[in-house]
Amino acid sequence: MLTRGSCSVCHQASAGPFCESRGRHGVLCLLLRLEAMKNAKKASKKAKAARMTVPVSEAESDRRLRPVLDALYNHNSRQALRHAQQALQRRPGWPAARALRACALLQSGHWAAAKEEIAEVRADLDAGRVPLDEDCARKLHMYYLEVRREEIAAELYERVWKTDQAQFQPAEIAYGLYIRGSAFTSAQKLATKLHRIASSQTPKYGMWATAALWLGLTCKSRRNRAAETSTSDAQMLKLASAMLSTALDASPTPSAEMVRFSLRVYEDGGNFDKARELVSNPRLVMDDTEKLQLRSEIKSVKGSRETDLRTLISEHDADDWINWMKFFNCVEKEENWKQRVSTLVSELRAIELASSRPKRGPFLAELELLCRLEEFENLAEAIVQFFRRFGSKTVCAHDLRPYLTAIKKTKLLEVSFDKMSALVSSGTDASHLTLAWMRLWYDRLGESEEELFQHYTRLLTEKTDKTERQAGDDYLLLIAHKLLPESLEGSSNRYADVSRVVRAILILETGLSKSPFNFHIKLLLMRLYREIGATQRMAELWQSLEIKDILVPTLIHLIMQPAFDLGHHDVSLGLLERVERLWRECDREVPECTSKAFRAGSINAAIEFVLFRKRLEGSAELAQCMIREVLHNLVIAGGEGIGVQRAFDCLSQLPRFTIDTVQVPRSLITNEDHECWRFWELHAGEQRGRMQIPDTLTEERGVLCPLVEQEAIAADLASLELLVRIAVKDFDSDRTGRSLEDTASPLKRLLDSKVISELPETTVLRMKVALNLLEAHQLLQSEKSQVLQPAPQNNALKHKKILQTAQSAVDMLLTMSQSVTRTNGKDHPTNKTDGKSAVSGSNSAPSEALHTASQLRQCGRMVFDTLLVTSMAVTSFSPELRIGKKRGKKARAKTGASMDSAGLNNVECARQVDFFVTGLESGVRSESQ
Amino acid sequence: MSSTRRFRPCHLFRINPVNLDTLTETYNLNFYFQYMLRWPEFQQVVTAPDATIMAYVIGKTEGEGNLWHGHVSAVTVAPEYRRLGLASKLMTFTETLSQDTYNAFFVDLFVRKSNSLAIAMYKQMGYIVYRTILNYYGGSEDAYDMRKALTRDQEKKSMIPLAHPVKAHDFLISM
Structure with missing residues (x-):
């Protein structure tokens, strides 16, 4: 407490609170006095600034604030601050200028100051000390857009609208912003108000109100929704139906988009009659087929639905399987249903048989009918007939799969396969491949790898375009399945045998040299390279697939985890950058399109965009990527404290994660794509079972992530939230009643468990390197112990060279990896049990760790190449592999020669060997230097 | 199906x-x-x-x-x-x-000049190469602008091929 007449620092007598004496304490007194004066000046300025009665004109606003906006656009936050300051000197307290100043502060990373500034502006606006006009709302909107709180900006626009309710534009903007910010209740209330005012002029706002209400119900967390009683939802849907009817009454000619949306609402509310009435409206402008399609989807009177579906199938498209399935489901429990379906199928079959290019629909419908009737003998015969007619089409195998599954427990399956085999003339017949796939699915692929490879080589041609696939590429996939069967006896891991993985890689790489754009081969190779720890090649393949934009979130799981685990920070950081770009785009573009759609009256499109955005935002992949990015920053920063700040910076870069809190989504959705993996994960296709009719809403909302995974992600995100709080020094120990140490302990746990244990260079990579080396070493040892058969004369030198190179490389790499591992074990932060090294350790550890990681990565790649070459060398020498067991001299020579010619020379394996040897030698040379 | x-x-x-x-x-x-x-x-x-x-x-x-x-x-x-x-x-x-x-009046499409399979398919469907657009794809590959007249274009004027190729730059500006 300061007393009048004495200095607060030295307690000597003085005129004011600080003395004017010289000396050390005098300087301190002077400084304190200056500080006090500055604060007083600031306070008076603030008090002055807060007063402003007349709003600034649009023209003046544009003149004074344009430079600020330009500077912000150019990311020159310092200049933006300066210009904003200048504008405020002219117009003290101007809320628009202050909002832009807050934006500049935000851009320069001064989050707390920006937040404070905006809070002051809001306080002044609420107290009426400064006027709120549309221009001011626009500038504040810019701030709220940055911090992802657009619903607050919507409130401001709504307030602007209330000052002049004849101008609907601010209200329309407010509605759009409420929808963007997922404040559906507020959006509905606003739209209802608008509807009351303007219902005589336009039905638009009534539709908007219904759309907001419906979205609020649909986007409610699904887990929470299940827990709640559905009574309130049903009441709300009833209300939505009523609101919709009112809106539609005002619109004599409903648009197609309006109808599409209305059907969603009516169907959800169980108001099928209304829905049917709407589609039957003669004034509706819509394509007849779509009208019929929409009408057939309404779950109403069965008789008329059956007629609609029958018309769609027989008159519009006999190949439309969804309509066929609906037709079956519609009539199945009715009387004489077999007769009715059978008649339709026979009629359409006859038509198709007369056509030059028959459609498969009616023929497959026959199989479906027999399957539902459980007439399995007839079904088996029909399967054979279907194969006879369409076996040459690649899709035939997929068409028949559900029906083969239906008879798989009977002897009929075997009989059918025998009959189908009799229909296949030779290996070059396209139906041979179809049959091979079907046999594989039911563990009846009897042909050996060599035989399958021969089929492949027979179909090889030079005439195919570079971008096209070779006709027999699928045989290589079948060989990979033979080498690495999905169900292994005594082992749950199909990749456990490294030498088999390497052989599969060799075969697939061979195929890739002939079909360089076959993405199935590339995807499978990526999977196999991951198992063997060769992430460099995996990354190369990923690059060559040119995966971008929307494909990234659905496929990123293929590479993100292994790249992170195996220490390829460059790869994983590049990926994260792409993901971030996509999410930013989603955050910017999708709401824009939604607003446009609402304004244009395309309610259905707007709804679809909102659901799309929700799905992308709530995706487990986004959460995983964010966690990875934070961890990356911590890993790269090593033991330096700056890592935490970097981690925070990266958090702030991501959309939907505000400065204040990390929003932990309650229902994470998985967007991983498994469609392109059906050729490899065969059981995934099997699980899908019979053909299903897609549910539109489930498709739009996506599939929920498994609960365990969700919980793990939520726990990590919660820990990251703490990290954010600590990083922005926002922690309030008084409020929470806990000490900083207590609160930070989960963070420590996160760092301990995630960062340190996942430091790639110490665990997974080392293990992979060791395993691969061991494998190569063992191969060479076993080779030495055998008596080598003389190799063909022209290849002898090459084989010897390969073997020698492999041997020397293995020896050298063994020594090298041992030394790296020793260094690693001694110095690495993993060995520090207190976990401090990750956030506050010494500066030398990270650089050493990074150096070690880089050495190990290089080592890993070289070891893999060595393994590949060794395996090839052994394969080409091994008497068992070369000539097979129990064969005569003649057969031996013949098989050996054919293996050499067909297996190696024809498909350029030899070229690959040279490539690897050269690469290996240069790698060894550079390492020894 | x-x-x-x-x-x-x-x-x-x-x-x-x-x-x-x-x-x-x-x-x-x-x-x-x-x-x-x-x-x-x-x-x-x-x-x-x-x-x-x-x-x-x-x-x-x-x-x-x-x-x-x-x-x-x-x-x-x-x-x-x-x-x-x-x-x-x-x-x-x-x-x-x-x-x-x-x-x-007509339907048109652009296709890479190198995509011979697609070009053949479009020709089979009744499309013709109306003009070539130079360096259309990424500034390196030419494109064919292929067209097919609909019933409204009775004289099939839209399908009379241009004699000279068009530069991608000029084409994009005129769009």
């Missing part, structure tokens, strides 16, 4: 089997959404019985006067579903829509 339905935003999560093919371009979100918003009926997707996406078409209408036409921005089929007539089914759909609903 295929079901043709409207291409909706949620399908974008499942287009990998089609778009992983090297000749199929993946656009940014805005591109797809603009098409879905402005010309929803033109966007169609074909699915297999197990709901895998087999093929899709993205199209629009544009131009003025005699140049009012339907444009196929992308038509693509997943490699394992080729030679089933899906591309021609989708092209026919676009032509019918352009003709019956929009009363257009």
Whole structure:
């Protein structure tokens, strides 16, 4: 407490609170006095600034604030601050200028100051000390857009609208912003108000109100929704139906988009009659087929639905399987249903048989009918007939799969396969491949790898375009399945045998040299390279697939985890950058399109965009990527404290994660794509079972992530939230009643468990390197112990060279990896049990760790190449592999020669060997230097 | 067996089997959404019985006067579903829509000069090479502008080929 007449620092007598004496304490007194004066000046300025009665004109606003906006656009936050300051000197307290100043502060990373500034502006606006006009709302909107709180900006626009309710534009903007910010209740209330005012002029706002209400119900967390009683939802849907009817009454000619949306609402509310009435409206402008399609989807009177579906199938498209399935489901429990379906199928079959290019629909419908009737003998015969007619089409195998599954427990399956085999003339017949796939699915692929490879080589041609696939590429996939069967006896891991993985890689790489754009081969190779720890090649393949934009979130799981685990920070950081770009785009573009759609009256499109955005935002992949990015920053920063700040910076870069809190989504959705993996994960296709009719809403909302995974992600995100709080020094120990140490302990746990244990260079990579080396070493040892058969004369030198190179490389790499591992074990932060090294350790550890990681990565790649070459060398020498067991001299020579010619020379394996040897030698040379 | 339905935003999560093919371009979100918003009926997707996406078409209408036409921005089929007539089914759909609903004069599309298979297919469907656009694809590869007249263009004026190629730069400016 300061007393009048004495200095607060030295307690000597003085005129004011600080003395004017010289000396050390005098300087301190002077400084304190200056500080006090500055604060007083600031306070008076603030008090002055807060007063402003007349709003600034649009023209003046544009003149004074344009430079600020330009500077912000150019990311020159310092200049933006300066210009904003200048504008405020002219117009003290101007809320628009202050909002832009807050934006500049935000851009320069001064989050707390920006937040404070905006809070002051809001306080002044609420107290009426400064006027709120549309221009001011626009500038504040810019701030709220940055911090992802657009619903607050919507409130401001709504307030602007209330000052002049004849101008609907601010209200329309407010509605759009409420929808963007997922404040559906507020959006509905606003739209209802608008509807009351303007219902005589336009039905638009009534539709908007219904759309907001419906979205609020649909986007409610699904887990929470299940827990709640559905009574309130049903009441709300009833209300939505009523609101919709009112809106539609005002619109004599409903648009197609309006109808599409209305059907969603009516169907959800169980108001099928209304829905049917709407589609039957003669004034509706819509394509007849779509009208019929929409009408057939309404779950109403069965008789008329059956007629609609029958018309769609027989008159519009006999190949439309969804309509066929609906037709079956519609009539199945009715009387004489077999007769009715059978008649339709026979009629359409006859038509198709007369056509030059028959459609498969009616023929497959026959199989479906027999399957539902459980007439399995007839079904088996029909399967054979279907194969006879369409076996040459690649899709035939997929068409028949559900029906083969239906008879798989009977002897009929075997009989059918025998009959189908009799229909296949030779290996070059396209139906041979179809049959091979079907046999594989039911563990009846009897042909050996060599035989399958021969089929492949027979179909090889030079005439195919570079971008096209070779006709027999699928045989290589079948060989990979033979080498690495999905169900292994005594082992749950199909990749456990490294030498088999390497052989599969060799075969697939061979195929890739002939079909360089076959993405199935590339995807499978990526999977196999991951198992063997060769992430460099995996990354190369990923690059060559040119995966971008929307494909990234659905496929990123293929590479993100292994790249992170195996220490390829460059790869994983590049990926994260792409993901971030996509999410930013989603955050910017999708709401824009939604607003446009609402304004244009395309309610259905707007709804679809909102659901799309929700799905992308709530995706487990986004959460995983964010966690990875934070961890990356911590890993790269090593033991330096700056890592935490970097981690925070990266958090702030991501959309939907505000400065204040990390929003932990309650229902994470998985967007991983498994469609392109059906050729490899065969059981995934099997699980899908019979053909299903897609549910539109489930498709739009996506599939929920498994609960365990969700919980793990939520726990990590919660820990990251703490990290954010600590990083922005926002922690309030008084409020929470806990000490900083207590609160930070989960963070420590996160760092301990995630960062340190996942430091790639110490665990997974080392293990992979060791395993691969061991494998190569063992191969060479076993080779030495055998008596080598003389190799063909022209290849002898090459084989010897390969073997020698492999041997020397293995020896050298063994020594090298041992030394790296020793260094690693001694110095690495993993060995520090207190976990401090990750956030506050010494500066030398990270650089050493990074150096070690880089050495190990290089080592890993070289070891893999060595393994590949060794395996090839052994394969080409091994008497068992070369000539097979129990064969005569003649057969031996013949098989050996054919293996050499067909297996190696024809498909350029030899070229690959040279490539690897050269690469290996240069790698060894550079390492020894 | 295929079901043709409207291409909706949620399908974008499942287009990998089609778009992983090297000749199929993946656009940014805005591109797809603009098409879905402005010309929803033109966007169609074909699915297999197990709901895998087999093929899709993205199209629009544009131009003025005699140049009012339907444009196929992308038509693509997943490699394992080729030679089933899906591309021609989708092209026919676009032509019918352009003709019956929009009363257009012709339908056009751009194709890489090197994509000989696609060019042959379009020619079989009645398209002709109207003009060559130099350096259209990434400034390095030429494109063919292929056209097919609809019934409104009775004299088939839209199908009279241009004698000289057009530079991509000039073409984009004139759009």
